[in-house]
Amino acid sequence: MLKYQQIADEIEQYINQHDLKQGDKLPVLEQLMRQYAVSKSTITKALELLERKGVIFQLRGSGIFVRRHNRPGYMSLFSTQGFKRNLGDRVLTSDVLDLSIMKPDETVSQNLGISTEADVYHIERIRYVDGELFCVEESFYVKEIVPYLNREIVTDSIFDYIQSALGITIGFSDMYMQVGRLQEKEARLLQLNIGDPTLRIESIFHLSNGTPFDYSRITYHYEHSQFVIQANGPYL
Amino acid sequence: MLKYQQIADEIEQYINQHDLKQGDKLPVLEQLMRQYAVSKSTITKALELLERKGVIFQLRGSGIFVRRHNRPGYMSLFSTQGFKRNLGDRVLTSDVLDLSIMKPDETVSQNLGISTEADVYHIERIRYVDGELFCVEESFYVKEIVPYLNREIVTDSIFDYIQSALGITIGFSDMYMQVGRLQEKEARLLQLNIGDPTLRIESIFHLSNGTPFDYSRITYHYEHSQFVIQANGPYL
Numbered sequence: 001m002l003k004y005q006q007i008a009d010e011i012e013q014y015i016n017q018h019d020l021k022q023g024d025k026l027p028v029l030e031q032l033m034r035q036y037a038v039s040k041s042t043i044t045k046a047l048e049l050l051e052r053k054g055v056i057f058q059l060r061g062s063g064i065f066v067r068r069h070n071r072p073g074y075m076s077l078f079s080t081q082g083f084k085r086n087l088g089d090r091v092l093t094s095d096v097l098d099l100s101i102m103k104p105d106e107t108v109s110q111n112l113g114i115s116t117e118a119d120v121y122h123i124e125r126i127r128y129v130d131g132e133l134f135c136v137e138e139s140f141y142v143k144e145i146v147p148y149l150n151r152e153i154v155t156d157s158i159f160d161y162i163q164s165a166l167g168i169t170i171g172f173s174d175m176y177m178q179v180g181r182l183q184e185k186e187a188r189l190l191q192l193n194i195g196d197p198t199l200r201i202e203s204i205f206h207l208s209n210g211t212p213f214d215y216s217r218i219t220y221h222y223e224h225s226q227f228v229i230q231a232n233g234p235y236l
Numbered sequence: 237m238l239k240y241q242q243i244a245d246e247i248e249q250y251i252n253q254h255d256l257k258q259g260d261k262l263p264v265l266e267q268l269m270r271q272y273a274v275s276k277s278t279i280t281k282a283l284e285l286l287e288r289k290g291v292i293f294q295l296r297g298s299g300i301f302v303r304r305h306n307r308p309g310y311m312s313l314f315s316t317q318g319f320k321r322n323l324g325d326r327v328l329t330s331d332v333l334d335l336s337i338m339k340p341d342e343t344v345s346q347n348l349g350i351s352t353e354a355d356v357y358h359i360e361r362i363r364y365v366d367g368e369l370f371c372v373e374e375s376f377y378v379k380e381i382v383p384y385l386n387r388e389i390v391t392d393s394i395f396d397y398i399q400s401a402l403g404i405t406i407g408f409s410d411m412y413m414q415v416g417r418l419q420e421k422e423a424r425l426l427q428l429n430i431g432d433p434t435l436r437i438e439s440i441f442h443l444s445n446g447t448p449f450d451y452s453r454i455t456y457h458y459e460h461s462q463f464v465i466q467a468n469g470p471y472l
Binding site: 022023052054057059062065067069071074077078171172173174175176177178179180181197198199208209210220222225226227228229230231232 | 258259288290293295298301303305307310313314407408409410411412413414415416417433434435444445446456458461462463464465466467468
């Protein structure tokens with residue numbers, strides 16, 4: 001973790017621990033620099049990161065303010081996509097249904113921009129939040145980029161592993177969302193009925209150089225998935 | 237529109253007109269400065285804006301690259317939330333069902349952080365994309381901030397009007413998403429059946445100083461709403 005990320009984490013923890021509310025003012029830049037004993041560029045990058053994450057907003061000439069939504073049941077869509085083990089104070093666990101190496105079909109190879117002859121890791125998991133059924137996830141990792149995965153890693157956080165152990169820098173993702181009805185297998189895994197509503201999200205995760213390395217399809221349990229997106233402008 | 241926003245628009249148009257693909261390299265910073273005859277800080281801000289919008293990605297030491305998803309049927313979730321008249325090459329139109337001034341109920345007053353004695357504009361619209369039923373939207377604007385709306389404005393783009401005519405600077409929004417089933421009135425308006433799946437998004441839009449001015453509830457037609465979110469990291 002880079003210095004500015006660490007500082008951003010510390011500021012976010014401070015906001016949470018002191019239960020600051022939206023609109024509460026944080027110390028000015030100079031004071032934050034002294035407080036965390038870092039340079040102006042580090043604190044500026046930390047604040048930019050927190051702004052992107054929806055933790056603060058900055059108002060030129062007025063200061064730095066806390067940004068906080070107030071609906072406890074809603075999880076950040078982007079955090080759940082990153083799939084941390086902890087979502088705030090909620091705990092994410094997984095049942096691994098499959099972990100295997102295979103050749104991708106047409107859809108998978110197109111989304112990953114690889115040949116149907118290349119190897120991919122195929123992972124299928126049921127995921128729980130605080131023990132409650134949350135989603136079924138199928139994901140495909142390009143083996144040339146992520147050469148090794150095992151059951152322990154995929155039970156835990158795959159992103160955590162590939163960033164910390166493999167030193168891979170994740171860049172950006174394209175997420176495709178739509179609402180539909182559950183099919184037989186999904187309904188069974190989510191303990192719902194065939195035809196029940198569901199949210200499906202397909203994501204393509206890219207390295208920071210733009211190469212896709214992970215294509216995933218998630219089917220959410222509609223009763224247990226409420227998301228918040230803290231968006232920044234522009235709106236035109 | 238500020239200079240850097242205008243330059244960002246021009247660069248985006250260039251990418252679209254030349255049908256550039258993801259990974260295509262754009263000219264270096266210095267060349268863009270010359271080409272658009274602007275300062276380094278203007279071009280830097282334009283590129284940051286394009287990066288946030290998912291139009292480009294920048295790779296330190298390597299250059300500026302086009303970012304493009306390749307699913308034509310999918311609309312940007314954030315663009316549709318901003319509700320421009322044009323979504324790429326698709327056209328958004330509205331039927332206004334109601335435009336009135338009222339006192340907010342508890343839910344609305346809480347989301348807007350105002351008293352139940354304050355006035356709000358209540359707007360109800362059915363919205364179409366290329367003539368196809370897209371969503372039903374109910375929204376509430378704080379009258380103290382948006383003092384005047386008429387039927388012509390709300391048939392068109394409200395955000396466009398309040399930004400250009402009232403000079404209001406929109407800051408950020410909190411969007412709450414969940415999947416559910418259509419109730420009677422929504423089903424009728426969307427010409428679907430009661431109990432059909434739907435995506436609901438509640439949004440609270442804030443001025444750049446953090447004051448909420450618009451609370452909206454949108455119920456999407458599940459067969460005509462497929463969204464893409466072009467997300468930037470971090471994922472941990």
